[in-house]
Amino acid sequence: MTTTTPGLRESATFDRDVIHEIQRAAETGIYDIRGWGAKRRLPHFDDLLFLGASMSRYPLEGYRERCDTDVVLGDLHAKTPLHLDIPITIAGMSFGALSGQAKEALGRAASQVGTSTTTGDGGMTPEERDQSKTLVYQYLPSRYGMNPDDLRKADAIEIVLGQGAKPGGGGMLLGQKITERVAAMRTLPEGVDQRSACRHPDWTGPDDLAIKIVELREITHWEKPIYVKVGATRTYYDVQLAVKVGADVVVVDGMQGGTAATQEVFIEHVGIPTLAAIPQAVQALAELGMHRKVQLIVSGGIRSGADVAKAMALGADAVAIGTAALIALGDNHPRYADSYRALGSEAGFYDDFQAGRDPAGITTQDPALAKRLDPVDGARRVANYLRVLTMEAQTLARACGKSHLRNLEPEDLVALTVESAAMARVPLAGTNWIPGAASHAG
Amino acid sequence: MAPVATTPAVTIDLSTSSIRQINELLASPDAPQALTITNPRGAHALACGLDAELEVTIDGHVGYYCAGMNQHATVTVNGNAGVGVAENMMSGSVRITGDASQSAGATAHGGLLIIEGNAAARCGISMKGVDIVVGGDIGHMSAFMGQAGRLVVCGNAGEALGDSLYEARIYVRGKVASLGADCVEKSMRGEHLAELKELLDAAGVDADPTEFTRYGSARNLYNFHVDNASAY
Numbered sequence A: 001m002t003t004t005t006p007g008l009r010e011s012a013t014f015d016r017d018v019i020h021e022i023q024r025a026a027e028t029g030i031y032d033i034r035g036w037g038a039k040r041r042l043p044h045f046d047d048l049l050f051l052g053a054s055m056s057r058y059p060l061e062g063y064r065e066r067c068d069t070d071v072v073l074g075d076l077h078a079k080t081p082l083h084l085d086i087p088i089t090i091a092g093m094s095f096g097a098l099s100g101q102a103k104e105a106l107g108r109a110a111s112q113v114g115t116s117t118t119t120g121d122g123g124m125t126p127e128e129r130d131q132s133k134t135l136v137y138q139y140l141p142s143r144y145g146m147n148p149d150d151l152r153k154a155d156a157i158e159i160v161l162g163q164g165a166k167p168g169g170g171g172m173l174l175g176q177k178i179t180e181r182v183a184a185m186r187t188l189p190e191g192v193d194q195r196s197a198c199r200h201p202d203w204t205g206p207d208d209l210a211i212k213i214v215e216l217r218e219i220t221h222w223e224k225p226i227y228v229k230v231g232a233t234r235t236y237y238d239v240q241l242a243v244k245v246g247a248d249v250v251v252v253d254g255m256q257g258g259t260a261a262t263q264e265v266f267i268e269h270v271g272i273p274t275l276a277a278i279p280q281a282v283q284a285l286a287e288l289g290m291h292r293k294v295q296l297i298v299s300g301g302i303r304s305g306a307d308v309a310k311a312m313a314l315g316a317d318a319v320a321i322g323t324a325a326l327i328a329l330g331d332n333h334p335r336y337a338d339s340y341r342a343l344g345s346e347a348g349f350y351d352d353f354q355a356g357r358d359p360a361g362i363t364t365q366d367p368a369l370a371k372r373l374d375p376v377d378g379a380r381r382v383a384n385y386l387r388v389l390t391m392e393a394q395t396l397a398r399a400c401g402k403s404h405l406r407n408l409e410p411e412d413l414v415a416l417t418v419e420s421a422a423m424a425r426v427p428l429a430g431t432n433w434i435p436g437a438a439s440h441a442g
Numbered sequence B: 001m002a003p004v005a006t007t008p009a010v011t012i013d014l015s016t017s018s019i020r021q022i023n024e025l026l027a028s029p030d031a032p033q034a035l036t037i038t039n040p041r042g043a044h045a046l047a048c049g050l051d052a053e054l055e056v057t058i059d060g061h062v063g064y065y066c067a068g069m070n071q072h073a074t075v076t077v078n079g080n081a082g083v084g085v086a087e088n089m090m091s092g093s094v095r096i097t098g099d100a101s102q103s104a105g106a107t108a109h110g111g112l113l114i115i116e117g118n119a120a121a122r123c124g125i126s127m128k129g130v131d132i133v134v135g136g137d138i139g140h141m142s143a144f145m146g147q148a149g150r151l152v153v154c155g156n157a158g159e160a161l162g163d164s165l166y167e168a169r170i171y172v173r174g175k176v177a178s179l180g181a182d183c184v185e186k187s188m189r190g191e192h193l194a195e196l197k198e199l200l201d202a203a204g205v206d207a208d209p210t211e212f213t214r215y216g217s218a219r220n221l222y223n224f225h226v227d228n229a230s231a232y
Helices: A016-028 A100-113 A126-131 A148-153 A180-186 A206-219 A235-244 A264-269 A274-287 A305-313 A323-329 A334-342 A375-399 A418-424 B019-027 B190-203 B226-231
Strands: A033-036 A048-050 A071-073 A082-084 A088-090 A116-118 A134-139 A156-160 A171-173 A194-196 A226-231 A249-253 A259-263 A295-299 A318-321 A413-415 B011-013 B034-038 B055-059 B074-078 B093-096 B112-115 B128-134 B148-153 B169-172 B183-186 B213-217
Touching (some): A033 A264, A048 A305, A088 A100, A088 A375, A100 A116, A171 A259, A206 A226, A274 A295, A274 A418, A305 A375, A413 A418, B019 B034, B169 B190
Parallel strands (some): A088 A318, A116 A134, A226 A249, A249 A295, A295 A318
Antiparallel strands (some): A171 A194
């Protein structure tokens, strides 16, 4: 590490970021809280490549031969499974963390392209329900705003055990965002720093959760698919237990998955990369004979159609996007460069979602800021983005000779690095070598 | 399983019916106004999700989540209740004549939960507006993160009562093993004696409100301050 000044050498251990953090901690006496997901470099989908068809495989014609994209979620136990047109869903993000306008835009966008969107901690707003053709209702430890009427209005129920940004951690929503409406929905005093428990209040382990799922099914007459969402850590075991407790769908969120407000130390140091989690989840399902029967949704760092296609080739039935959807809405857009700068950040770097001062009007409850986001315009951008993701994934699938995205398979992939080959369990490019293949038992 | 058989007295024997059949009947527009369920034998998720002014009596012990998410209905369990009885109740009332296991009334938003015996740990955890009256003792971590509502304990309370409390109010007649973070003893003013009497009367408990002590949030942890770091 060097600066532009010859002779000055920066410590690799105590670099400028580390020094800044030590100084910040010493000044404030509180850990750093921020939004977004892990920012450190991790083995990711970029480290995988598709093997397009050639002599030994037969490609599909790009614009004339079909490559279907639909997916059915939750048909194992639920009377009314979801049938989505595309396998790219919108992940759970709360009204409270996001403005009402942002939630409405996400719902509109999902409906336009035939996919689902998801509530978050704090309950369901009428606007979100009205604008979302298919809405997944999150059932979280805090149960803020949870009520049986909304449970019955939902199209599916997602029991959240954790998220990739903070597996094992609870939630927080700082007082700046606990406005009158948010406070009323969550039965909290206005302006308090809201803490959400990390464990559910009325069950403590998989045996209990199995009974909880029966209760939720009884209350909703066995109609709704039940998802179980886990942050990626001991994914093999967690997914097997999720199947055992009766989940219709398992959602695995890798450590690149976003958050509205979490300690930096948590975001960067807990969990495993999405790439490492998928093969563990697929193995767990396959060993139980449940792969493709209990569907697998993967999230955490999905940015492009290539990421979608790679996740599905590794065995996911669908993916979920959060951070990318916010960017499509307008988050970190250069048009707000001056505003980001005024907050001590820059367009492309802004992650203070907890502060509620988002210039793009997305991660805020400030009415003046929130008004900057037009839900119809925002929805158009997110819908455009979802269509691009879908077309990109189809392009890659056709090149691999697949007439449906779900037909993509690990055999279509190779890895660029030893680490990604070991994690994704596909061979290093140009070799037959899958590092650690013999030790991939759970 | 044979179709649900209802006698003129509208009694259903759970030994010959399924939970699904009973819950489906109770959720239907044709649900009987008053229903007695016999032989529950610790069944889980019994009479959960009710959404009408029904009177349901269960003769025997029930398992987890009995009367969960109750709305409007009056449910009486003549026996003990498992984990999470009346969890997330919105309205109506639930009475347990025996003891209740953990997390009784967890996250409940409204209604009245009466436990004539004792309640185990985490009674009223994350309560959001429910009123809970316990005739006996309650276990540790009760009313943890309680947001709203009233918890009345005629016996003793276990450790860490009211930890991280928001605005729920707690009345205990007996001893408190220890208070949780940010939970403090508060004075009993006239309005508290009045609301406590009202709660005791509603629960049918004969107790003198002046014998109770009130506990609530000190509100020191509502917004993070470094001086309170050790309390988090």
